[in-house]
Amino acid sequence: MTKLANRVHKVKPSFTLQMATIAAEMKSKGLDVINFSVGEPDFNTPAAIIKAGKKAMDDGFTKYTAGPGMIELREAICEKLKRENGLSYHPADILVSNGEKQSLYNACQALFDKGDEVIVFRPYWVSFPEFVRLADAEPLLVDTLAEKNFEPDFEDLKRKHNSNIKGVIINSPSNPTGGIWSNESIIRLLKIAKKYNWVIISDECYERLVYDGTFTSTEKLNQDNDIGAEVVTCISLSKTYAMTGWRIGYSAGPRDIIKAMSKIQGQATSCANSIGQKASIEALLGDQACVEDMKRAFKERRDLIVHLLNQIEGVTCRVPGGAFYVFPDFSYYLGMSSQEKLLKDTFDISEYILDSAKVVTVPGDGFGSPGHIRFSYATSTEIIKKGIEKVETALKKLKSKE
Numbered sequence: 001m002t003k004l005a006n007r008v009h010k011v012k013p014s015f016t017l018q019m020a021t022i023a024a025e026m027k028s029k030g031l032d033v034i035n036f037s038v039g040e041p042d043f044n045t046p047a048a049i050i051k052a053g054k055k056a057m058d059d060g061f062t063k064y065t066a067g068p069g070m071i072e073l074r075e076a077i078c079e080k081l082k083r084e085n086g087l088s089y090h091p092a093d094i095l096v097s098n099g100e101k102q103s104l105y106n107a108c109q110a111l112f113d114k115g116d117e118v119i120v121f122r123p124y125w126v127s128f129p130e131f132v133r134l135a136d137a138e139p140l141l142v143d144t145l146a147e148k149n150f151e152p153d154f155e156d157l158k159r160k161h162n163s164n165i166k167g168v169i170i171n172s173p174s175n176p177t178g179g180i181w182s183n184e185s186i187i188r189l190l191k192i193a194k195k196y197n198w199v200i201i202s203d204e205c206y207e208r209l210v211y212d213g214t215f216t217s218t219e220k221l222n223q224d225n226d227i228g229a230e231v232v233t234c235i236s237l238s239k240t241y242a243m244t245g246w247r248i249g250y251s252a253g254p255r256d257i258i259k260a261m262s263k264i265q266g267q268a269t270s271c272a273n274s275i276g277q278k279a280s281i282e283a284l285l286g287d288q289a290c291v292e293d294m295k296r297a298f299k300e301r302r303d304l305i306v307h308l309l310n311q312i313e314g315v316t317c318r319v320p321g322g323a324f325y326v327f328p329d330f331s332y333y334l335g336m337s338s339q340e341k342l343l344k345d346t347f348d349i350s351e352y353i354l355d356s357a358k359v360v361t362v363p364g365d366g367f368g369s370p371g372h373i374r375f376s377y378a379t380s381t382e383i384i385k386k387g388i389e390k391v392e393t394a395l396k397k398l399k400s401k402e
């Protein structure tokens with residue numbers, strides 16, 4: 001049998017995609033499944049964006065574009081960064097990629113080597129440690145404080161600090177917690193990064209899905225406070241404009257880093273898809289009312305799911321400020337048992353909920369956060385009500401620890 005490269009064994013498959021696959025398989029067998037594992041808006045891409053994509057095809061705009069992205073799109077991105085984030089960039093500081101996932105992958109490939117350690121805050125989006133490993137570096141998992149809305153635990157950072165650290169990944173608003181870090185925490189981290197020469201990769205994929213207060217980009221905090229840390233900002237069109245399948249994301253950062261990332265991308269995928277790029281110009285420069293409409297619906301669903309989860313005995317759910325996830329604490333149920341087995345971690349709890357209630361959730365242990373379970377509320381209020389009721393009914397059947 002062909003011997004596969006070591007990196008295949010080093011990297012874990014996307015855990016959240018596996019949960020989505022289980023849900024799809026159960027549905028295809030005709031089961032009435034409720035899926036809270038979804039990582040994408042349930043809305044269709046707004047009509048004006050679809051129209052721009054169709055026009056691109058009709059106009060024959062179906063060929064390769066410039067490797068870093070069409071100049072018109074990179075200009076539109078600069079305009080967006082100025083308008084919404086208060087940041088000035090030149091199109092040469094922008095790299096358009098096939099989804100922000102590729103932006104983050106490119107950044108890790110361009111920046112990290114064997115022997116480097118990269119700080120990833122726990123709970124983390126499942127792909128962060130894997131991007132770091134794929135660059136032959138090692139993720140250094142640093143805790144956050146659940147009781148403080150998952151803000152970084154600077155004491156833990158101090159304990160783990162070492163001279164191999166080369167970078168840090170920030171993700172606020174966060175997947176899986178939906179939490180938004182305070183500006184104070186980000187500024188503190190920027191100052192530490194500057195002092196030790198760490199590069200910051202700031203994943204701001206959920207920047208427009210912020211329900212309470214305003215969002216400030218990490219690079220804006222860096223500039224406003226004259227810190228001078230190196231920040232690569234990665235943003236996606238996937239969540240803001242319900243465009244997950246179009247696969248468009250981008251990075252903005254120091255020109256030498258962006259150039260290095262572009263060199264790697266050029267040999268991997270040449271450029272991002274041309275039709276998606278044209279549609280993205282419309283998304284970024286067109287009417288933004290669609291974003292506000294989706295945001296309003298998400299906020300209503302967030303409030304509903306938080307309320308319903310907090311009604312379940314033993315479950316506590318904080319109100320997260322952004323994204324479309326809640327991350328309630330289910331540790332009350334650890335050590336309880338169903339007829340068949342003892343629930344020793346959240347993998348067991350999620351599996352029990354799946355088997356007995358046909359509801360798909362994502363166990364927090366998969367995000368490095370025991371005791372918690374992620375629920376996505378990118379689904380209708382009716383489904384949220386029905387699904388949480390089923391979860392509650394299933395949990396009531398569990399037997400307490402002796």
Ligand SMILES: Cc1ncc(COP(=O)(O)O)c(C=O)c1O
Pocket residue numbers: 039098099100101102125171174175203205235236237238244247248249
């Ligand atoms: C935290 C985070 N970053 C990045 C991405 C990647 O988004 P995309 O590749 O669709 O642009 C996702 C998608 O789920 C995400 O949750």
